[in-house]
Amino acid sequence: MTPYVPGESPVHHCPAGAKIFAMIAVGTVLFALPRLDMAAVLALATLGLTGLLYRLAGIPGRLALAQLRPLAWILAVLVLVQLALDGWLAGLLVASRLASLVLLAGLVTLTTRSADLIEALQRGLVWLKPLGVNPAKAGLAIALTLRFIPVLAAITAEVREAQQARGLERSLVALTVPVVVRMLKMSDDIAAAIDARSYDPDRSGH
Numbered sequence: 001m002t003p004y005v006p007g008e009s010p011v012h013h014c015p016a017g018a019k020i021f022a023m024i025a026v027g028t029v030l031f032a033l034p035r036l037d038m039a040a041v042l043a044l045a046t047l048g049l050t051g052l053l054y055r056l057a058g059i060p061g062r063l064a065l066a067q068l069r070p071l072a073w074i075l076a077v078l079v080l081v082q083l084a085l086d087g088w089l090a091g092l093l094v095a096s097r098l099a100s101l102v103l104l105a106g107l108v109t110l111t112t113r114s115a116d117l118i119e120a121l122q123r124g125l126v127w128l129k130p131l132g133v134n135p136a137k138a139g140l141a142i143a144l145t146l147r148f149i150p151v152l153a154a155i156t157a158e159v160r161e162a163q164q165a166r167g168l169e170r171s172l173v174a175l176t177v178p179v180v181v182r183m184l185k186m187s188d189d190i191a192a193a194i195d196a197r198s199y200d201p202d203r204s205g206h
């Protein structure tokens with residue numbers, strides 16, 4: 001989960017719901033155009049506009065590049081495959097589409113507090129109430145998921161260091177089993193804490 005970067009830019013002050021809706025709308029339009037050349041031009045324009053929004057928000061370039069770094073090899077493979085099958089225009093389209101969507105998602109999380117994102121998503125799920133979906137509980141689940149992401153990364157790093165000290169850095173089982181056990185134990189502790197406090201997301205107003 002990309003950490004929030006405080007700021008006073010127009011991007012920061014834009015409502016979380018509007019950012020999420022804009023991201024979904026842009027993603028839909030990027031994949032809706034049937035013509036390859038028009039889609040590529042739009043994807044490149046979106047990529048350029050996203051870069052301007054990063055600049056407007058005062059987000060450093062290194063943080064923008066950090067959004068793409070984990071997907072660099074996936075981008076490379078997709079581009080090479082498209083180049084081989086459909087030519088350079090298709091490769092350019094795939095790269096610019098994926099980069100635009102990843103950077104837009106990163107911009108949303110960099111300029112929006114997690115609490116605001118969860119609240120906006122919770123409001124957006126209200127229409128699912130007739131189908132039995134509880135928006136308040138869904139918001140709690142999203143909040144816990146976001147909280148678990150950095151915790152999981154920290155636990156994995158700790159276990160990897162411990163296994164390296166034992167000479168087991170190449171063993172997938174030696175890494176996976178302790179991580180899974182610790183995460184399950186943490187999940188039980190959190191569930192017990194919620195039950196002990198008789199927490200009701202509906203009653204609390206979250």
